Amino acid sequence: MKPTLIAVLLMLSGFSVFAEDQATYEKNLFNMFTTNICHEPLKAICADTLKIREKRAKKIKLMKEEIAELAKPNIQARVAKLPNPDDYFIFRRLFYTIYNSIQTSIIINQEVVKIAHKKYGNIDLNIMTPALEDRVKDFIYRSINESSIDESSKITFKNIIHEVELLTYGEFIEKIGMDENSIALQSPCGPSTLQNNAFAWTQENKKYVLVCPGWLISNGNIANEKERFHNVLMVLAHEMSHHIDSREYPKAYSGIKNCYKKHYASDLKPQGKDRRSCRWFPKSCPEKVVSSHLFELVADSWAFNVLDLHMKDENMGYLSGKKMIQTSMMKLCGSIDEGIHPSGDFRMEKMLTRHPGIRSNLGCSAHLGDSRPACNIK
Numbered sequence: 001m002k003p004t005l006i007a008v009l010l011m012l013s014g015f016s017v018f019a020e021d022q023a024t025y026e027k028n029l030f031n032m033f034t035t036n037i038c039h040e041p042l043k044a045i046c047a048d049t050l051k052i053r054e055k056r057a058k059k060i061k062l063m064k065e066e067i068a069e070l071a072k073p074n075i076q077a078r079v080a081k082l083p084n085p086d087d088y089f090i091f092r093r094l095f096y097t098i099y100n101s102i103q104t105s106i107i108i109n110q111e112v113v114k115i116a117h118k119k120y121g122n123i124d125l126n127i128m129t130p131a132l133e134d135r136v137k138d139f140i141y142r143s144i145n146e147s148s149i150d151e152s153s154k155i156t157f158k159n160i161i162h163e164v165e166l167l168t169y170g171e172f173i174e175k176i177g178m179d180e181n182s183i184a185l186q187s188p189c190g191p192s193t194l195q196n197n198a199f200a201w202t203q204e205n206k207k208y209v210l211v212c213p214g215w216l217i218s219n220g221n222i223a224n225e226k227e228r229f230h231n232v233l234m235v236l237a238h239e240m241s242h243h244i245d246s247r248e249y250p251k252a253y254s255g256i257k258n259c260y261k262k263h264y265a266s267d268l269k270p271q272g273k274d275r276r277s278c279r280w281f282p283k284s285c286p287e288k289v290v291s292s293h294l295f296e297l298v299a300d301s302w303a304f305n306v307l308d309l310h311m312k313d314e315n316m317g318y319l320s321g322k323k324m325i326q327t328s329m330m331k332l333c334g335s336i337d338e339g340i341h342p343s344g345d346f347r348m349e350k351m352l353t354r355h356p357g358i359r360s361n362l363g364c365s366a367h368l369g370d371s372r373p374a375c376n377i378k
């Protein structure tokens, strides 16, 4: 049978929707290749990747549902064996309530990761290789060395990054054991621990970057090692940099803060108390709104310096550089400004694709659209 005839038969038998979907998907793939990221970064990163993202999200959702379902019997059996707090009085009841909450987290983590391993190979071992932490840290040390921040801050920052430990969420709660602070940790990974999230955490003065099982599953799904590294590099560099951000070290970042105040304050959204200040004291608004976003602006700025170095090391030209940016940034498409994180659009258009190093790696002209400068940690 000829291919055209098969196509006609499929159309007649009600498969036309599928054919249309396939055509849009292919058009998306074509655009992904042809849109110029120098001039239209949002189109290249978000609009052109929409179909790929939908396809990937659908696959990951199914994987997660399947893993959660398969892990359920073991989780239920183990949780049922925990002591019942109602069998005890006041203090011991409180003790066992906290104890059970932590133990349940540990059990869910262990069982979810165990099933993910069984079903999809060494999903976390693929990503959490011993070399990964060192590789990301090396990039941050180099960014710090190449920056123009003062020498003593450089030494402090490198020492801090050296101390940060990269762990899976499961490894972490097993390591710290019983501590009521860890209960707060349930939220970043979600109750099922399958949220696609990584986050910076400090516990008893020790600094961590923790990754949730959901994050491992989402990234473990990417078979190509290089692409997987692109996907995790930006996130891990951003999270590690939170340990050296402006919260603790405001002085080191006064330059970048002033730049955002002068040029981009009106692109950032005031929320909560900032919104009230902006309404009543408009003159103080840029200071307020930039201060609230500064930790995130700083962490992104280090992460984008890292991406710039990686592009240079790999001698990425326009096409491979564009692909890396699409891969590592597309998960930010549609994310909103809640008063602390700038919107995904801002991070892509006003920060990443305005970064002079990244623009020069891609061979783009110096400025994007308007003549506002890029605000970076230089």
Ligand SMILES: [Zn+2]
Residues within 6 Å of the ligand: 238, 239, 242, 295, 296, 299
């Ligand atoms: Zn952040």
